[in-house]
Structure formats: structure tokens, C-alpha cells
Amino acid sequence: MLLITFSLTLFRPVSLKMLTHNSMMNLLFTITLAIILAGALPKNVMGQGVSVPDLVTPAFFNGIINQAPAGCAGKNFYSRDAFLEALNSYPQFGKLGSADDSKREVAAFFAHTTHETGYFCNKEEQNVPANENYCDTNFPDYPCTPGKRYFGRGPLQLTWNYNYGAAGKSIGFDGLNNPEIVATDPVISFKTALWYWMQNVRPSVTQGFGATIKAINGAVECNGKEPAKVQARIDLYTKYCGQFGVSPGGNLQC
Secondary structure, three states: OOOOOOOHHHHOOOOHHHOOHHHHHHHHHHHHHHHHHHHHOOOOOOOOOOOHHHHOOHHHHHHHHOOOOOOOHHHHOOOHHHHHHHHOOOOOOOOOOOHHHHHHHHHHHHHHHHHHHOOOOOOEOOOOOOOOOOOOOOOOOOOOOOOOOOOOEOOOOEOOHHHHHHHHHHHOOOOOOOHHHHHOOHHHHHHHHHHHHHHHHHHHHHHOHHHHHHHHHHHHHOOOOOHHHHHHHHHHHHHHHHHHOOOOOOOOOO
């Protein structure tokens, strides 16, 4: 990082009569140099970001959910308003590096949520075997509650007791005793998706879309296991990048 240090004497009141021609020229040179160097400092260290609401317009969101069949449970559950309300708790979402990086992040998020929910059709994972509770006892901090099932729910299909427990602790709901709330409260539902994204996917975004697939479902889909599903995610991502006016970048496959 470039550091610039100035003597405080530069900022003391000085009478112009006290300045010689040479000292005045030196002072002007120093001030001009400071302005130039300040402009040369990298602007994307903390992320320029974009206005997420300006990207996720009603037309954009409705363009996704309107493709879901009329009888879908998610049709009257997911909404742009719920997403934007949840977004208030994650102000760093969409602020990643350059403006183009940020657009790619938003495009990637909606590509995955579109794919996971079937265009926001499903609130819950479909066709879950009756004996599958997604309870992993290797996480004693998040013990499973008898009778509760931790299958996929919400825009990113939050799954497993340890994710419900950690998400609930962070967001402020009882994920272990009341996992169903992710499919009954649309704001909490979107918050779980954004929580999972910021915790587990965000670090991979600048490595390319393929890295985000690995972060979400790599063990199931990547390395040639489910090429059709991988391609479906890529197609959605490139479509949304096109709508946002940004190139999809490289490393799309996983």
C-alpha cells in the first residue's frame, strides 16, 4: 500500500509575504503531487460496489419468478421486497472489488438461487426421503432436535443442522428447534441465503463462477459428476451478466 506523509507545518497559516518564489513553488509542487498520488491510490481495496436495488429491479426479479408455474409454493413467498429487506443486514453484498466484480457477484447469487429453487418455485427441497433428516452428529455445538428435519429450505436451500444452527445464531432465530421458519418467513429465508453466501461463497467469487459452484454443491456436481446441472447454472449466470452489462469472466466450469 502506498503511504504518503506530510509535515504538519504545511498546514499552518502562512502569509504570502513570507514565502519566497522558490518556497511557494515548492509548496505548490508538494500539494499538486499529493493530489496526483491520492488519485493513483487503488479505489477497489474495499470494493467500489454497485447499487444492488438498481440491478435487482422489479423487472429483473419478476423476470425470474414469472417463469415458475402458477401453482408453485414460492410464487407467493419470495419477493423483491423481502430480498431487499434482508439485504439491509448484509450491506457488503454487491461491494466486491470493481463495479464489474460486484455485478458478477449479484449475477452469481441469482444464478444459484434461480437454479436451487426452480425460478423461485420451491421453498423446500423436493422429494426428500422420509428417513433423511440431514443431522450430522459430528457438530456437538449444533445438536439436532428430535423430530426436526434439516433438509434444504430457502433461496439457497439451507441444509444440515450445523448450517441451521449457525445461521440462526447469526441472524437471530432458533434454527435447531424451528428450522421450518426458513420456509415460512420470506425475509429470514433470504437472510439465510445471504448469510450462507457471505460465509461460504463470497471468498470464491473473484476466482470465477466455477469456484462458486464448488462452494455451493461441488461435491455433488463438479468434476464431471453432474455436467448438465453445472451447465444450467452457467447458462443462468451468463444470462444475468448480460442483463447487467458485464462480461461473465473466466473459469466458469468446475
